[in-house]
Amino acid sequence: MSLLVDVEMILGDFSLAARFDSPGPVTAIFGASGSGKTSLVNVIAGLRRPERGQVLLNGEALLDTARHIDLPPHRRRIGYVFQDARLFPHLTVSANLAYGEWFTPRAARYALRLQILDLLGIGHLLARRPRDLSGGEKQRVAIGRALLASPRLLLMDEPLASLDAARKAEIMPYLERLRDEIRIPIVYVSHSVNEVMRLASTIAVMEGGRLKAFGPASDIAQRLDLVPEEEREEAGVILDMTVKQHDPATGLTELASAAGRFFVPGTIAPGGATARVRIRARDVMLAAEEPRHISALNIVPGIVAEVLAAGPHAVTVRLDCNGEAVIARITRHSAGQLGLRPGTRAFAIIKAVSVAGPAARARP
Amino acid sequence: MSWFSLTADEWEAVRLSLRVATVAMLASMPFAVAMAWLLARRDFWGKSLVNGLVHLPLVLPPVVTGYLLLLGFGTRGPLGSFLAEFGIVFAFRWTGAALACAIMGFPLMVRAIRLSIEAVDMRLEQASATLGANAVWVFLTVTLPLTLPGIIAGMILCFAKAMGEFGATITFVSNIPGETQTLPSAIYTLTQVPGGDAGALRLTAISVVISLGALMVSEYLARRAGQRIAA
Numbered sequence: 001m002s003l004l005v006d007v008e009m010i011l012g013d014f015s016l017a018a019r020f021d022s023p024g025p026v027t028a029i030f031g032a033s034g035s036g037k038t039s040l041v042n043v044i045a046g047l048r049r050p051e052r053g054q055v056l057l058n059g060e061a062l063l064d065t066a067r068h069i070d071l072p073p074h075r076r077r078i079g080y081v082f083q084d085a086r087l088f089p090h091l092t093v094s095a096n097l098a099y100g101e102w103f104t105p106r107a108a109r110y111a112l113r114l115q116i117l118d119l120l121g122i123g124h125l126l127a128r129r130p131r132d133l134s135g136g137e138k139q140r141v142a143i144g145r146a147l148l149a150s151p152r153l154l155l156m157d158e159p160l161a162s163l164d165a166a167r168k169a170e171i172m173p174y175l176e177r178l179r180d181e182i183r184i185p186i187v188y189v190s191h192s193v194n195e196v197m198r199l200a201s202t203i204a205v206m207e208g209g210r211l212k213a214f215g216p217a218s219d220i221a222q223r224l225d226l227v228p229e230e231e232r233e234e235a236g237v238i239l240d241m242t243v244k245q246h247d248p249a250t251g252l253t254e255l256a257s258a259a260g261r262f263f264v265p266g267t268i269a270p271g272g273a274t275a276r277v278r279i280r281a282r283d284v285m286l287a288a289e290e291p292r293h294i295s296a297l298n299i300v301p302g303i304v305a306e307v308l309a310a311g312p313h314a315v316t317v318r319l320d321c322n323g324e325a326v327i328a329r330i331t332r333h334s335a336g337q338l339g340l341r342p343g344t345r346a347f348a349i350i351k352a353v354s355v356a357g358p359a360a361r362a363r364p
Numbered sequence: 365m366s367w368f369s370l371t372a373d374e375w376e377a378v379r380l381s382l383r384v385a386t387v388a389m390l391a392s393m394p395f396a397v398a399m400a401w402l403l404a405r406r407d408f409w410g411k412s413l414v415n416g417l418v419h420l421p422l423v424l425p426p427v428v429t430g431y432l433l434l435l436g437f438g439t440r441g442p443l444g445s446f447l448a449e450f451g452i453v454f455a456f457r458w459t460g461a462a463l464a465c466a467i468m469g470f471p472l473m474v475r476a477i478r479l480s481i482e483a484v485d486m487r488l489e490q491a492s493a494t495l496g497a498n499a500v501w502v503f504l505t506v507t508l509p510l511t512l513p514g515i516i517a518g519m520i521l522c523f524a525k526a527m528g529e530f531g532a533t534i535t536f537v538s539n540i541p542g543e544t545q546t547l548p549s550a551i552y553t554l555t556q557v558p559g560g561d562a563g564a565l566r567l568t569a570i571s572v573v574i575s576l577g578a579l580m581v582s583e584y585l586a587r588r589a590g591q592r593i594a595a
Contacts, residue, residue, distance in 0.1 A: 103496030
């Protein structure tokens with residue numbers, strides 16, 4: 001899939017200018033509120049018309065101001081999951097779900113109702129009205145409604161932002177299944193590092209109406225300067241690894257990456273599959289010598305590539321581990337004690353890793 | 365003859381009033397919905413003038429509205445003589461009474477529906493468009509159902525106004541028993557003749573009951589429709 005977005009627009013005293021060409025399948029638009037993320041997806045959906053711009057989906061022009069092409073929203077076949085669900089209050093869940101399906105030409109329908117009901121776990125809600133649903137249920141129905149219109153692209157604008165932590169945790173696995181099972185290209189707007197790192201394969205970082213960075217998720221994840229101060233705790237790297245084998249005796253699964261072997265608890269996927277592993281900077285300790293007699297499962301050697309200040313008393317250190325990056329957040333004091341400078345050898349002791357499902361690699 | 369039973373003429377006035385009000389309400393409803401939507405959701409050149417014209421019957425003396433209708437739709441009026449060629453005659457007919465009532469009730473109906481359309485969350489309309497609905501379908505499947513309480517309220521207001529309309533009607537189509545003598549005209553006539561008090565009182569009671577009933581029914585329907593669509 002390919003999605004080219006090139007937009008210039010003025011919104012009051014705010015101007016938006018961004019251009020990227022994403023290979024997908026999951027493109028995250030990341031940035032603080034007011035950075036222009038929602039305006040950008042509204043342009044893709046056709047709800048806003050920029051002064052100048054171009055939106056090409058797999059080469060087809062949905063918008064091209066130079067050629068005077070501007071498909072209205074109802075002819076773009078782009079699904080949109082809004083932050084506030086926007087279910088139709090006068091219709092039941094079942095009728096809400098059928099709404100988009102009804103407007104989709106028969107030949108263009110690919111979404112299977114039963115599969116989607118099952119995937120989102122909403123089969124038991126069909127007879128209810130939107131006012132009788134919880135926030136999490138509403139959002140799942142809204143996702144189902146958008147999917148059943150068999151869209152060519154799914155836009156999700158902060159779909160979890162209005163939910164509490166428990167509801168977020170409830171929906172996240174559904175989004176991962178969506179990405180891995182329905183295989184629909186997604187544009188995911190969020191200000192949450194955690195959501196973006198779990199889902200995205202390509203990331204566009206917006207700041208003040210400008211595109212600040214754009215690239216594969218694993219590259220963007222290493223750029224600590226892109227992570228806003230209040231989200232630094234969530235900063236880290238993502239590594240796509242190959243599943244080797246599961247050892248039932250220890251309960252651990254072995255994963256292989258260029259950086260080295262990793263062991264994680266539980267079964268993840270059959271051998272040979274790829275898995276996305278996320279390592280947060282605060283979960284990484286550094287040692288100048290290879291540590292022995294230590295409980296940590298995962299220790300990888302590397303060369304210090306970069307040392308960056310992170311607040312008055314902390315630094316972030318980027319290690320080059322045989323081509324893969326691992327980032328550690330340690331105190332400035334420790335960094336001085338260990339004598340860490342670019343070029344010195346160090347060992348990363350990884351206290352925790354999280355496996356965020358199969359890697360969201362572009363599929364053929 | 366008992367005090368309570370109506371004379372044939374009085375019955376005729378009640379029946380005629382109900383017919384005139386019902387026709388006025390139903391016939392002006394589509395126009396009122398279209399006008400309300402236009403005023404609520406579209407910006408166009410001359411919008412405030414159109415808005416003013418719609419509301420004019422509310423502030424003009426009813427006699428003036430009736431006289432303007434007479435000038436326009438009378439047998440020699442420009443619209444009246446044009447429509448007469450197609451067999452449509454308003455002057456001194458009950459249809460003229462319905463026209464006068466519809467015009468007098470129109471601003472009330474438009475106001476109620478317009479407020480209701482403005483209260484419909486436009487973000488729902490956007491959601492509908494992203495799901496494949498064009499402007500007409502968005503209106504029919506989202507805006508209209510969500511506006512229903514306002515439409516009901518507007519229709520009943522128009523009906524009640526039509527039941528009580530007097531000035532414009534009597535000026536435009538006069539006060540012909542059996543043709544244009546509606547309830548208020550009949551009451552007026554009865555108060556002008558000796559011994560008409562009893563009849564006037566009976567019709568007044570009927571008028572109060574119908575108006576009160578209409579208001580209560582509209583409250584009930586609007587509340588029910590509102591509950592159904594409440595988010």
